[in-house]
Amino acid sequence: MKVMTVANSNLDELVQVNDEQVVTDSRRVAEVFEKEHRNVTATIREILAAENSAARFFHEITYENRGKQYPCYLMNRDGFSLLVMGFTGKKALEWKIKYIEAFNAMEKQLKTPKLSPNPHYRTRMIKTAVKDISETADVIAQYFGVKPGMARSAAMTMVGSAYGIDPEPLRQLLPSEEKPSYLTPTAIGEMLGGIRAKDVNIMLMDLGLQEKSGKGWMLTTKGKEFGESIPYTRNGHSGYQIQWCPEVVEHLR
DSSP states (O other), rough: OOOOOOGGGGGGTEEEETEEEEEEEEHHHHHTOOOOOOHHHHHHHHHHHHHHGGGHHHHHHEEEEEEEEEEEEEEEEEHHHHHTTTOOOOHHHHHHHHHHHHHHHHHHHHSSSSOSOOHHHHHHHHHHHHHHHHHHHHHHHHOOOOHHHHHHHHHHHHHHHHTTOHHHHHHHTSOGGGGGOOBBBHHHHHHSSSSSSSHHHHHHHTTTTTEEEEEEEEOOTTGGGEEEEEEEEEETTEEEEEEEEEHHHHOOO
C-alpha cells in the first residue's frame, strides 16, 4: 500500500492512498467517531448486504492484534459517506467535516502534476515557461492595453501556475520603470500619515493626475505616467480601480 499523509496535523492519517485511490479504514473511523470497531464493521456488512453495488466502495482486509487476524475495511469517499450517514451529534459532524477536508486535500495532491526529477527536463521546461511568459505578456498588453510591466507580472503568475514553477525570481528582474503600480488611495493615505482615501483622490485630482468620471475616477494623460486602471470584480460588481506607483507619494508630499 502506498501511503501519503495530509500536511495539516488535524487531518494526519485520516486518509491514505491505496492503488491511486484516496481511502480511509474502518478502524480509524471507529476511533475518531468513538465507536466499537466490531459495530462499525457490522454496519458495513449491513450496507453490503442491502446493496450489492456498494461493494465497489469497500474492500475487506485484515489486521493483526496479539497474533490474531481480524477483519477490517478500506473505503473510498463514497463508502465513507454511506457509513457515517447515520452518525449524529455535534462531534460527529465535526469529524465528518474533517474527513471531507482530508479527502479533498489528498485528492488535490494526487491531481497535482509532479515535476520530473530529471534536471535536463526541468531546465528545458523552465526555458519553455520563460518563452511562454514573454508571448503571453505580449498578448495581455495588446488585448488589455496595460503597461508592459503589468502584462509581464500577470503572465508570470499565470504561466508559473500552469508549469508549477515559482515566478518570483523572474519578477524581481523587472526593470523598475516596468514594475506594475499597486498602491491604492487607502494605502497612499496610510503612507502619508493617515489621510483618508477620499482626500487622497482629491489631492491626486488637484495634481492633474486623475479626473472625475461618473462615480469613479479616470486617469489623465499626465496621470498615466504614475498609475494604471486595473479591472476588478467585487460583490457582483465590475469596474476599474486606479492603482498608483510609489513615486506618486513623493509628488503628493
